[in-house]
Amino acid sequence: MERNVYLSLRSPEEARAIWFTRIAELTDGPGTENVPLEEAAHRVIAEPVEALRSSPAFHGAAMDGIAVRAEDTFSASTRNPLALEVGKNAFWINTGQPLPAGCNAVIMVENLNVEEDGKKVITEKAAFPWQHVRKLGEDIVATEILLAPGVEIGSYEIGALAAAGVLRPTVFRKAQVAIIPTGSEIVPLQQARDEDLCRGKILPEFNSLVLSTCIRDAGGQADVRPIAPDVPEAIKAAIVSAVEAGADLVLLNAGSSAGSHDYTVEVVRSMGEVLVHGISLMPGKPAMLGTVSVAERQVPIMGVPGYPVSALMAVEEFLLPLLAIWQKRVCPKRECVSVIPCNPLPSRPGMEERIRVRLGMVDGTCFAVPLSRGAGTVTSLSRADAIITVPRDSEGLDAGNPVQAELLRSRRQIANALLAIGSHDNTLEYIDSQLRRTHPRFSLTSAHVGSLGGLLALQRKQCHLAGSHLLDEETGVYNRTAIREHLKGTPVMLVHLVNREQGFLVKPGNPKEIHDVADICRDDVRFINRQRGSGTRVLLDYELKRRGLAVSNVHGYGDEEYTHMNVAAAVLSGRADTGLGVRAAAVALGLDFVFVGTEEYDLVIPHAYAEDERILALLDVIRSTVFRNKVQSMGGYDVSHTGEILWEYDGK
């Protein structure tokens, strides 16, 4: 098989320097244009804007009252009130109206006495010249410079431009970015049918939509071209037609890595130059930067990987800064805060890695819980609060040491979020949704590390609450024993969330005839387990033990998933025959459910937060009828005691 080989990996900074330097030799960017003010919002000023008109354009009243010649009033005082004759040396005037000829001051209506017949007004105070007058040019004098290049036009700038008579400001043209999706197996998102997707025959193409959005947000224009199959000639033809259609920049997605169907690099080399291939960046490594020459025009081109997270990271790293340069701007950087990773974050030396994390502000310290690091895991971006970069020369970051994180949400949103670390339950997402609806300021971020992990995080003061369902095998009581063991010194309250049915999730019709715990030890049954420290795993071990069954009898005992839903997905896909999980997960994915037992799922909340307004809001939510009804409809939940405080632990 013929395979592409990466040029030596470049760091993101090196890659930018190489590509941008070459581009600067070719072009200054897409130039400028004049747009009507109505369409100027969010465009970027290209030339210093000189005022065409003065504003105000005349001397006008700044208050309602009478216009006078100030010198006529100099004799007025409390002891010597002055009468002015309306229409002769005093003229009624409203705010904004021009001063009558000869007048140079306004006396406010509140400071006047009007005679009965309205013919005279009396003032007890002299007016000084230009009092309450908006003078010509007070705001803007024609010809002065109003706005500098690089300024983005917002509502305030539109006001200044309009006042200065600049009705068609000169702005940078939007760079036209042609996005060419490539790949023989991809189909437009709207045409992707579920049955074809499930068989893996096709992949839905939606990166073009995602990338268009971020290009538009950065002031570019996206031109999504038809999908090109994995055929060098077709890719080449697509590039030619994109450039002929006026592209300032071509973005190929994907085909830039080193697989047997990755023709991007080869095609670009044949049409121009590959300047960079391979970046020491994860996700984003297989990106390619170069230029192509079409009909005398040399145009920058970029190839990005097919995984959505890689594609986005590469575009944010290289394409958005180029759009900023073309607009004489600095690429907006996200705000950074110092955070403490809850887990160690190992990383491959030599690669700069961007790790998506959720954040929680606990007692003034911001803790980071890593999300999935897969380049295909698009929810690791949509769920993320921030991105941590592990530097190239590092083998990873230690838990507990502060690092900088780029914020994807506002500081206030982070500060108003509750962080729950612990066991997963499907109701947690509904608590978040309902909390945001009833208290839009607040939200619930949850990270799933199992019940025990949650208690340990509480102990280290890394979260505000923990979901837990840890069975004491001796007493059959939930959570209390584990809390006494792990939370010494941390007084907490145990708030009941739900009782839930745990059981075996099986394919519809239960083809492997699993009816009891003993059945999962059969040779023909492949099991999918939950991770160590999870309450569900404790329950499984307990059920095995009380029947005298060894874990070694369970095929797949070591095959782990982190959530009920992922266990359900493993069963649905045939990866396993069964796994232990809640009934709601079976209901959600249309699986059958073999009841094993009912367990208690509680929230463990430190006393320190008992009066925290976010916790009070959360308690309101779980005690509401709306929430209970929703949970009941999910199947397998008993909510008759939801929200009750079961136990107060004094930490001793």
Added chain:
Amino acid sequence: MERNVYLSLRSPEEARAIWFTRIAELTDGPGTENVPLEEAAHRVIAEPVEALRSSPAFHGAAMDGIAVRAEDTFSASTRNPLALEVGKNAFWINTGQPLPAGCNAVIMVENLNVEEDGKKVITEKAAFPWQHVRKLGEDIVATEILLAPGVEIGSYEIGALAAAGVLRPTVFRKAQVAIIPTGSEIVPLQQARDEDLCRGKILPEFNSLVLSTCIRDAGGQADVRPIAPDVPEAIKAAIVSAVEAGADLVLLNAGSSAGSHDYTVEVVRSMGEVLVHGISLMPGKPAMLGTVSVAERQVPIMGVPGYPVSALMAVEEFLLPLLAIWQKRVCPKRECVSVIPCNPLPSRPGMEERIRVRLGMVDGTCFAVPLSRGAGTVTSLSRADAIITVPRDSEGLDAGNPVQAELLRSRRQIANALLAIGSHDNTLEYIDSQLRRTHPRFSLTSAHVGSLGGLLALQRKQCHLAGSHLLDEETGVYNRTAIREHLKGTPVMLVHLVNREQGFLVKPGNPKEIHDVADICRDDVRFINRQRGSGTRVLLDYELKRRGLAVSNVHGYGDEEYTHMNVAAAVLSGRADTGLGVRAAAVALGLDFVFVGTEEYDLVIPHAYAEDERILALLDVIRSTVFRNKVQSMGGYDVSHTGEILWEYDGK
């Protein structure tokens, strides 16, 4: 005259509480709709979004290589390499492709040896189950909640929605805000002719454009209605037709204050209820909040003042938070930083005042220089870096004490700006523009307080540089004496900017026949002066003194303006017959110029910043040919020594 009277003034918080409570009784907002993903960017999620598809939808290869059943490879090791047969128990696979039936792992191509004939591949390492496989549902499991209500859809969220097959998410409808411009004297901006503007016969209407922009940015939809004249019936008809056209909210601009032509309040009272009239907020005091009833529908209505700054402040204070509430969001707040006002900021007790300021970060401290406080001064917003609020119970803020300021630019932009305080010269704006063009990170903020004020600000370490042209009457030398007197202990360098011609600005044709300094003492000549401490005033005093003329002979000596351009505008408008200023100001406004003398205008830069990269960039700019050519074309400037360091002062 009949006049409206304000209801008792309400604080912004009280006003919001009253209005929002009433609105909540009437409506939840404009409801929800489903939009195609292509149009979903920046919309706000209205219902918890459940995934419709799992992603990946199948077990697929996460790497290029061969797919195998892991169990088949368990015997492989370095000492015991294992040969697999392509097509039988090993299958070539590219990233993203589905695993063949029976396979559960991928071995990367890099870790394989391929036999010559390609029929066999050899591995020296066992594969573990699910190695390099993207498992079904690894990212998203169908039915799980992906996004919560109140989340704004960006590119990351579009990726998650697309991957989960949610092609028409449920979002909040955009609130339709009808903007009704009122006023008999206003005409649409595009139709406003300069000659009519100058006579004060008309006012250009552009608030609707400004307010539309900020309403759209906040997720609303703006429907700009035709201008309604100042006639109660016409205003009423405009409201009725706006509501009938589907408005969720009506915004009247202006007519809400208490002038004789302000009918808004009266009209609203006749159609519904006026809940608040008059806010203890400056600018923004004359705002009105209420509801109107049209054909059984009760709709919120708001009246805002005609001054653009007041209108914007009132809309930001009341309308934008309402749009946020309707979208179950929190109105985004601007970031706040601590700043130190360079000047005292007196304010009327009982009124909350929003003061627009420019900022400069000097030695780690952020200084604020106030801009014009006029409600009509729209450039006080476009030039502002931040807004300081003086609380209602305060008589103002002292200079030197830290206060909070809401940032209108990013912290980084503030940190990269040079702050010049001192004398005004028309070239300063060109330095800023040119600096931004050549060094997009940097900018120059200038505040004009006169030459002496600049040196005092330098002395207090409140700015990075000062423009100065202070003549020593004894020696005829510029700036050195003043620097020695005021900057003891602050070593500076004196960088020459320009020599410039100062003279009398007079109407074209010089109708008052002003040829010499003596002429401005004539009884028939009205003068316009510059403020105390300005170099131009020092020059005037010097010229008067050396001719033995008293300032009391100059009519208008006490009438002050702060910039050359404002002096020119005063002459152009007939407010004065002449004033002293630079030739460039005369050239800019088409005035004639009577030469008085050439003066030196320099930049005073502390040694402490001599190596600051922003200062180096500024020196690059003023030493460039582009800059010199531009300045020369402005008229009256000699640039032959621009950029030279004239003198180094050691602070002793």
